[in-house]
Amino acid sequence: MATIRDVAEAASVSIATVSRVLNKKARVSEETARRVWTAAAELDYWPNEAARSLTTNQTHVIGVLLPDLHGEFFSEVIRGIDQAARESRYQILVSSSHADHDEVMTAAKSMQGRIDGLIFMASDNGLAESVDRIQGRMPLVLINPRRIVKGTASLRIGNFLGAREAVNHLLRLGHEDIAILKGPAGNIDAEERLRGYRHALAAADRDLGASREFQGDFLEPSGYRAAAEILGSRRRPTAVFACNDMMAIALISAFGGAGLKVPEDIAVVGFDDVAIARYIHPPLTTVRVEANQLGQRALRRLLAILSGGEAEGAVEEVLPATLVVRESCGASLAGYSTDYSRRKESPGSMPGGTARDSDPEARGD
Amino acid sequence: MATIRDVAEAASVSIATVSRVLNKKARVSEETARRVWTAAAELDYWPNEAARSLTTNQTHVIGVLLPDLHGEFFSEVIRGIDQAARESRYQILVSSSHADHDEVMTAAKSMQGRIDGLIFMASDNGLAESVDRIQGRMPLVLINPRRIVKGTASLRIGNFLGAREAVNHLLRLGHEDIAILKGPAGNIDAEERLRGYRHALAAADRDLGASREFQGDFLEPSGYRAAAEILGSRRRPTAVFACNDMMAIALISAFGGAGLKVPEDIAVVGFDDVAIARYIHPPLTTVRVEANQLGQRALRRLLAILSGGEAEGAVEEVLPATLVVRESCGASLAGYSTDYSRRKESPGSMPGGTARDSDPEARGD
């Protein structure tokens, strides 16, 4: 492959001049510039970006560290990051599926020198240590961290308020016996949604008997298993809050298979608002999470830090999770039930948490 | 940040020795090695990988160029690539959403020097030129190329056979009037699936009147629009082959909304076998595409080329698309209808194309 030296030789100039022309950094005579451009084209010269970033100290690449790419949520986050990156002509260096601290560290280390900053999704337990070790080496933005790290920017979903709103919706509809299908233990999203569920019930003076809490893991099969449990319990709940849509969809399918009608016999509400939520039967009432937005904002936040204009305050950002009423709870508010257009419901006209409700959304409430 | 020089100084050795110790490349005395390790730990030294790759000429990073990350198919491909990459301690540099040739080239150029090879998904038209210009600069693997490029490895989906099998399934069930809901024009997958549909009908001496072909774009709303068209046509088809699952799901939902029963009144078959295909009502009969496998294999293929052990022959690989019979066509073969476990059906026991049917799968048949 041709190097800058080859181009210089072909254009009969020094490598410094070639660099100047290609980067448009300094004034070069029309004539020599032309010679350089044609020589570069002739040789099909592509600058070596690794060498480039060695001197300039910047790469135009953002690192992305994720626990796993599985599920629509993660892929939407990545997509959001990538979209925002493209707008600013950045690329993303991705590494995912990291189970423990050591794996995260080796991944982060092998990004050293090839990224300008890092977006780190440390939603599971035990990754706080990784954050501490990365922190300070490079600009860092956290997505869904378990705890706030002083001085580190972070973005997260308003899980608590969203879950609370979903359960409140069921309560308003008159449900007295509301079960929850939980997410995997140790997962911060699952925990926050559980907390929202409990909070809503407690506020309504409802019983918090453990028998109304069923264990799931965010995957469809656990929804099926839970459905069997729920149907087998002596006092069948009249409504179930599933901690994500995939489990909710499995529930509905299983209930249907058992001869139960949703929402007449049992109501189901989900969480996430995945793409197919509105296309299943009945259309799923759920809590919308803007995963794509989460990714976009995380990247823009990082870019803001890179340009040095990052304010110290308000380092934590909460993206609202808003209730989307469809038909799986039997309350088809006028105007929503027939809306099949994707992502078009006006969020402003809907009840639900917003980023401004910062107090109740605080962790460890 | 500490450099190799700082470590050398702290350990009272030369930078050469530090490099030797850290890379375990040459024999170093036990004593000095220990000193180097502790110094490196003390200073929390992370080697600059950009500088490293400048001399070693390899990065342990694979570039991934995609048209867009949208949809489950793309995200599964990426996930497959990433999974396989992780196994070999590689990372992936991603850039997506490239509309035209110029965008692809700038993206590829800014990867120069920071990747060992490139996986390029050039499924849309007009990207052949990009391939030619990248080809030769770096090891390259194509996913779903529109045409075969001599000497370039490529992987693709057996769209033709998969579609043909889906339509044959409908024919075997006795359907006489089978419509197709097409994918976006210019998309190679859509075109191949259409070709399979036409081929199956022609082989069965069926009429190929254009009125039985409805235009879609792989997105849900187009499924809804098509449903209205289909219901409005004077002779309603008894079955519809939708070119992907999202449109099939929208069809089923719309048909249900119009009072039609699937499969009793109208049969629907999809393509992709997305995660929720088995959870909708009725469970969707579809053609399974192993997007994840496609990604994994693409990466392994690239790694094989990198290690130099790539045979010249058999540069094109076709991944089979296999029919998965559920209930949306009314033919619930024993053993399949109640299978809710994810990705567990044995592919061997199912009809459908395989990679060995290389002849009929050939393009431009």
Add this chain to the structure above:
DNA sequence: TTGTATGCGTTATCAT
């Protein structure tokens, strides 16, 4: 306006 020379942080080739 252009060229020379130094440095970026490594690895690798020589010596010693």
Add this chain to the structure above:
DNA sequence: ATGATAACGCATACAA
């Protein structure tokens, strides 16, 4: 076994 030192490919401060 270890230490100088020359690349790697580029950007840039300084000279001319």
